[in-house]
Amino acid sequence: xxxxxLIALLIVATYSFSVCSYSxxxxxxxxxxxxxxxxxxxxxxxxxVRNEQNTIVKLLDSIFSQTYKKYELIVIDDxxxxxxxxxxxxxxxxxxxxxxxxSTSFGKKKALRQGxxxxxxxxxxxxxxxxxxxxxxxxxxxxxxxxHKPDMIIGPVRMLHNRSFFEKAQSLDFLSLSGSAGGSAGIxxxxxxxxxxxxxxxxxxxxxxxxxxxxxxxxxxxxxLSAIKKQKGRILxxxxxxxxxxxxxxxxxxxxxxxRMRWVSKSKSYTDWxxxxxxxxxxxxxxxxxxxxxxxFWHNECVVLFVILFFMKLFADSMLLIPxxxxxxxxxxxxxxxxxxxxxxxxxxxxxxxxxLKPLYWKNRKI
Numbered sequence: 001x002x003x004x005x006l007i008a009l010l011i012v013a014t015y016s017f018s019v020c021s022y023s024x025x026x027x028x029x030x031x032x033x034x035x036x037x038x039x040x041x042x043x044x045x046x047x048x049v050r051n052e053q054n055t056i057v058k059l060l061d062s063i064f065s066q067t068y069k070k071y072e073l074i075v076i077d078d079x080x081x082x083x084x085x086x087x088x089x090x091x092x093x094x095x096x097x098x099x100x101x102x103s104t105s106f107g108k109k110k111a112l113r114q115g116x117x118x119x120x121x122x123x124x125x126x127x128x129x130x131x132x133x134x135x136x137x138x139x140x141x142x143x144x145x146x147x148h149k150p151d152m153i154i155g156p157v158r159m160l161h162n163r164s165f166f167e168k169a170q171s172l173d174f175l176s177l178s179g180s181a182g183g184s185a186g187i188x189x190x191x192x193x194x195x196x197x198x199x200x201x202x203x204x205x206x207x208x209x210x211x212x213x214x215x216x217x218x219x220x221x222x223x224x225l226s227a228i229k230k231q232k233g234r235i236l237x238x239x240x241x242x243x244x245x246x247x248x249x250x251x252x253x254x255x256x257x258x259x260r261m262r263w264v265s266k267s268k269s270y271t272d273w274x275x276x277x278x279x280x281x282x283x284x285x286x287x288x289x290x291x292x293x294x295x296x297f298w299h300n301e302c303v304v305l306f307v308i309l310f311f312m313k314l315f316a317d318s319m320l321l322i323p324x325x326x327x328x329x330x331x332x333x334x335x336x337x338x339x340x341x342x343x344x345x346x347x348x349x350x351x352x353x354x355x356x357l358k359p360l361y362w363k364n365r366k367i
Contacts, residue, residue: 005305008288012309015285016316018278025186026179031327032240034136034143041142043071044121044202048079048103048111049088052129056087062132062272064095068139071097074118076111078103109220112195116205124205128196128223131157131245140243141199144236145161151233152225154181154190155197156244158328169340170249170256172333176317179324184278185237190229191275195221197245204233213269226272239327260351261358283348285313290345313339 045063049056063073077085077100088100101118103111116124123145125138144153159174161167181192198221208227212220228235250256270276290310295302318337325331 001299001301005301008292008305008309011281011284012312015281016312018281019180019188019316019320022180022183022325023316024183026183026239026320026323029182029188029237029239032140032144032238032243034140034240034242035147037139037142038069039068039070039147041070041123041146042121043068043123043125043138043142044116044119045073045125045127045138046112046115046119047070047073047075047127047129048078048086048108048115049075049080049129050108051080052081052084053080053083053087054131056084059127059129060088060091060133062090062134062137063127065135066133066138067135068142071138072097072120074101074115076101076103076115078108078111079106081352090341113209116202119202122202123199123201124202126195126197127245128247131196131247133245134242136242137245140240141238144238144240145199146244148236149234150236152193152228152235153199153202154185154193154235154237155199156182156224156238156240156328156329157194158244158246159249160246161249161333165336166253166256167249168336169343171330172321172336172340174249175324175328175330175333176321178328179320182237182239182324183320185235189274190225190235190237191272191278193221193225194245196247197243198224199238200224200228204228205233207231213266215342222266222270222275226270226275229272229274237254241327241329244328254362257351257354257358261354264351283352286345286348289313290349293345297340310341314338317341 047059075088075098077088085100092098092100099118101114103114105111105114112126123142125141139153141153157178159171161171177192181190181194183193205224208224208231211230212223213228213304225235251261267279289306292302292306292309296306314337321334321337325334
């Protein structure tokens with residue numbers, strides 16, 4: 001029992017150290033304030049769409065209201081089955097910088113690649129169809145690019161929420177991912193990025209294209225991150241409220257699990273040791289927490305062990321979540337840390353096991 005307890009403590013201590021290092025990286029990253037841009041950088045905004053009729057109007061309106069005007073918007077339709085194409089077509093006649101392409105293949109990943117191959121811009125910015133942006137979003141990205149000249153810019157993404165506990169739990173989980181993305185980049189070991197708000201040079205994309213794991217139907221954002229790291233490229237996190245992309249939580253439990261299963265499914269193709277190590281530490285931490293909780297029904301020592309491990313993890317998570325929540329103006333979510341943390345090990349196991357029992361779907365298409 002001694003060695004089991006020691007191993008459990010070491011695993012959670014490693015997790016806690018990692019998360020606290022991300023907290024340090026987050027605090028270390030200076031909030032960026034955009035300066036006047038030169039208006040010399042042509043930006044290509046790339047958007048893949050499939051059955052987006054309920055969100056596409058708000059997205060297009062938020063892009064067309066940008067204060068930075070030197071951009072083109074390339075939309076690739078991935079065989080939508082609703083009115084998405086008709087809605088976008090009505091905008092094409094009014095905006096010469098908007099191009100609508102029909103995907104020559106299937107899947108978001110290949111649609112994005114088609115869009116990037118048709119892009120004329122020096123800087124590529126990928127977005128998701130369910131996002132919205134502030135007026136200075138693009139200006140801030142370009143200003144950051146002109147000053148720092150990174151190969152990749154990881155943009156901040158915030159998940160908004162309404163009143164239900166389910167949505168708030170999703171937003172809190174997403175907040176931890178956003179904090180980890182920014183914090184890990186802040187200490188020079190980026191492990192996460194989000195394709196909903198991701199910028200990179202076309203030059204570095206062309207150099208990385210052969211490293212993007214063609215066998216996976218999704219995940220070009222993470223595979224591109226890994227490829228740029230392999231080439232010793234410069235990857236920075238843009239910590240600016242003006243650059244935030246706002247997205248929304250899933251409305252049903254099935255949609256939520258499908259989303260997380262898609263994220264997990266591509267992990268088997270990761271080759272970056274830092275990303276793999278982080279994933280293993282997170283998974284092993286949930287294993288020992290769940291095991292110590294279940295063991296407490298038979299062994300009194302496990303009760304004490306579970307309490308110690310739980311509060312070690314809770315302290316580390318809070319160290320990252322508090323400053324991240326302040327940045328994203330979501331401090332009210334912090335009230336739910338304790339409750340969400342109790343359910344988190346079960347959630348992780350459910351996401352890991354569900355692909356074995358349930359096929360993956362995206363936008364009414366099996367993948």
